Amino acid sequence: MSDTIANPGQALAPSRGEKFRQRVLPLIFLAMVLALVPLMAPSRTMYSLLNAIGINIVFALSYNMLLGRGGLLSFGHAVYFGLGGYAAMHAMRAIEAGDGGFWSAYPVFGLPLVGFAAGALAGAVIGWPSCRRAGTAFAMISLGVAELIAAAGFMFASVFGGEEGVTGDRMNGPELFGLSLGPVGEVYLFIAFWTVVGTGLIYGFTRTPLGKLSEATRDNPERVQFIGFDPVRVRYLVFIIAGAFAGLSGGMAAVNYEIFTPESLSLHPSGFVLLMAYIGGIRYFVGPVLGALVLTVMQSMLSDFTEAWLLYLGVLFIAIIMFAPGGLAGILFGTGAALRRDGLRGSLGTLGVKTCGIVLSFLGLVVLIEVVVRWSNGYGEVFEPFGLALESGSPLTWALVTVLCAAGFALLRIAARNTNERGA
Amino acid sequence: MSESALAISGLHKSFGPAHIIRGVELDVARGERHAIIGPNGAGKSTLFNLVSGLFKPSEGQVLMNGRPISGLAAHEINRRGLSRSFQVSNIFSNMTVRENVRCGVLHSMGQGYSFWRNIGNLKAVQKKTAEILEKVELIEKAHMPAALLSYADQRTLEIAVTIAGGADVILLDEPTAGMSHSETDRAVALIRKATEGKTLLIVEHDMGVVFDLADTISVLVYGEIIATGRPEEIRGNPKVREAYLGEEADEQPIGGAA
Amino acid sequence: METILFSLLNGVIYGLLLFMLSSGLTLIFSMMGILNFAHASFYMLGAYFAFSFTQVTSFWIALIFAPILVGLFGAVVERWGLRNVHQHGHVAELLFTFGLAYLIDEVVKIVWGKNAVDYRVPAELDFPLFELFGAQYPAYRMFILLVAVAMLAALWYLLKRTRVGLIIQAALTHPHMVGHLGHNVPRIFMAVFGAGCALAALAGVIGGNYLVTDPAMAAFMGPIVFVVVVIGGLGSLEGAFIASLLLGLLQTFAISVDANFADLFGWTGLTATSELGGITVASLAPMLPFLLLVLILIVKPTGLMGDREA
Secondary structure (H helix, E strand, O other), X not given: OHHHHHOHHHHHOOOHHHHXXXXXXXXXXXXXXXXXXXXXXXXXXXXXXXXXXXXXXXHHHHHHHHOOOOOOOOOOOHHHHHHHHHHHHHHHHHHHHOOOXXXXXXXXXXXHHHHHHHHHHHHHHHHHHHOOOOHHHHHHHHHHHHHHHHHHHHHXXXXXXXXXXXXXXXXXXXXXXXXXXXOHHHHHHHHXXXXXXXXXXXXXXXXXXXXXXXXXXXHOHHHHHOOOOOHHHHHHHHHHHHHHHHHHHHHHHHHHHOEEOHHHHOHHHHHHHHHHHHHHOOOOOOHHHHHHHHHHHHHHHHHHHOOOHHHHHHHHHHHHHHHOOOHHHHHHHHHHHHHHXXXXXXXXHHHHHHHHHHHHHHHHHHHHHHHHHHHHHOOXXXXXXXXXXXOOOOHHHHHHHHHHHHHHHHHHHHHHHHHHHOOO | OOOOOEEEEEEEEEEOOEEEEEEEEEEEOOXXXXXXXXXXXXXXXXXXXXXXXXXXXXXXXXXXXOEEOOOOOHHHHHHOOEEEOOXXXXXXXXXXXXXXXXXXXXXXXXXXXXXXXXXXXXXXXXXXXXXXXXXXXXXXXXXXXXXXXXXXXXXXXXXXXXXXXXXXXXXXXXOOOOOOHHHHHHHHHHHHHHOOOOEEEEEOOOHHHHHHHOOEEEEEEOOEEEEEEOHHHHHHOHHHHHHHHOOOOOOOOOOOOO | OXXXXXXXXXXXXXXXXXXXXHHHHHHHXXXXXXXXXXXXXXXXXXXXXXXXXXXXXXXXXXXXXXXXXXXXXXXXXXXXXXXXXXXXXXXXXXXXXXXXXXXXXXXXXXXXOOOOOOOOOOHHHOOEEEEXXXXXXXXXXXXXXXXXXXXXXXXXXXXXXXXXXXXXXXXXXXXXXXXHOOOOXXXXXXXXXXXXXXXXXXXXXXXXXXXXXXXXXXXXXXXXHHHHHHHHOOOOHHHHHHHHHHHHHHHHHHHHOOOEHHHHHHHHOOOOOOOOOOOEHHHHHHHHHHHHHXXXXXXXXXXXXXXXXX
């Protein structure tokens, strides 16, 4: 009790145990999980997938510094990823050249830092005119800038390498931690290291005064002025830091793929990182992590199963916007909260109905899309899930689609009505 | 005592052809509690926006503690010691009560746009935040998200964030708007406690609050101050009665017991 | 001399096409406050629908029915999609239209294939109209001009001279008030959104065979239309008109200029063989709209004629 009187502020703050549990533990958990992976002897493909996930985690987290925590919607974030990556790429070539001088002594392991610096610089230059406004104007400027730089990427071949891009060889220069970075398993350790560092630093940022001010500016820029801070300056600083971390992930990508093309600066990856962050859930710190995980897996695995994987991605995105604006993280946390509140038996009913509804509607959609894709290809291919032949002309197919979708939607409506009635 | 806290001279503001503020002269002494009343549309909020830096004056000057502040950016003026609340609650709705006040405290505790320090480790910030929460009696609700507070509590939080920075000139824009009788009484007591020793400029419609709190009252009508004085003087002032009640109400003095 | 005249003509036509697209976008933005990212996708749908129509019937049927179909589709999207998202805020609305554009792109690729389709100028209009300086000017381009001007005139007439137009104009700035006056504002919103999409589709019908009809056309046109709307001033039809013509002329002239950076900036010592010097003005043409966008947003965020900040 004397503790409270001595420093009443301390009583309000979470206890040391809580702080450790909520903040430090997840990071340790992440590091441990990543460290344990090699023990399971994953295949090369698995390693490649994990590397891609690691890069995207940092990229998506950096994006959410702008969107979820700053309220700034950017359509051109890949510019900083790309510029960071290109800077790292050129540094890699300098290391390879081994002329003596600064770069010969610089380890490839440290290239993400080069990306970090380049991303920060780009953010500082481009951010200065962009950050005066928020909202739609900011989004439009980011779009314009992205298009400009994407076009410039193809023009200046000496910097960006034209269509073929710039390549490099990561097995050069001094080694760090005994890693030659040759085999993909060693690259994995490199990626895992920087993923943990990047995630830790970005999380740390949310605990700083600037991090809190950024959230305040997102909520109410007018009020921020009356606590003594300039919202434009807050946005600008956050923009630079977000650009820096995007550049960090670009540097990671440079070492991983050993090639960078102007395509990486374009609107495509900018749109992809937006999808990753939003689908994951912009209101939660782990949202973008989840989104990066899910979307990277979709990108590499789903494309093996179906031609229309981008369409599924689009449908997922729209579904999240319309029905689950908290994203995947929101769904998880919301379900957790419902479970805690109503107990397993209490929520199983609605949960079960909802899940069945989603699964059925999804199946109906899959049948529809796959059948249409094969029909439009014109090769006479037939969609055959589990040996069931579903031709585009047959009434069975269309009956199946209708029944599945109707049942799914009906179940979802029931679930929605139940939730509304309970006032949940 | 030589300088007034706020000295407004010859202030004009037009928006295109609409001449809203037409030459306001106002002097607020240090430590004074000064209320501004007037019919709707008189320009009270515009006046506040001009003084606090959200609008730039078309003409005229505002001096705070002898130094000019008109034309400065709002956050600059805030840093010089002027803070304001808003008619519609302007808080950080996605943050908790404690985080709201903590943000308000940051600048006065010397924290700039820093990103290398953990905010949890700033002991002085924590202490001040807790003090303010105690003062406004919101400490029980410290961890509630601001958006979930009741209306009256949101207004209280608004005041808390306003005084958090330790400003010595406080502008309150209709702080008791929409409150019930008991909530208003509590709010008035809170305002009195929170602005002890500071200069207070308050816009209010509730005459009870005005006569309770204010040392001096100014009446703003059509962008001009038609009368300034102690509450009793304003009560009996015929020009004020005319502005509020129209020309016929000559016989009746304005409400005996507020 | 002939290059200038032809570039002028082509620039005006391209500008008018841009205006057909941006007018719909402006109307939607003014009324609902949303910048419809999927607007160019409706343009694309118009072209593709017209293509499919022309496979079975005449171009003229396509001209009438493709925009109507797309307009109906737009109204459905507004009623069951956008309206539900509205409660989640501006960012969610913007992202919804972004996702919609994405979705439409993918569906088009699946249904019509990833390559350009052979949507041709109809035979009735495929002849040289006149000869100028020895070069022939195709009649179809004049047709585009006529349709664009007719649409403009009809739009102006609708907005300024009819009762419906009066209500729409009022709802553009004061939707709540119009609702209080007894008009069904949600229905007006749905109608305006559908009409905006139909206008975009019409541009697609007549422009798709003039330019190219492929799945990338939305991604290509979309950003340019935004630039036009923002430069002209969000919410201002007159501004959109001026900006469309400006951009149309600028881009067309830039492409026809036969110079590179070394020619323009040779006085700084830049040579044509260097990388920077070798960049031609023509290759910059695609970048011009965005350059202008960034400049204008920095200097005058309300655009040329707008009074609303984005």
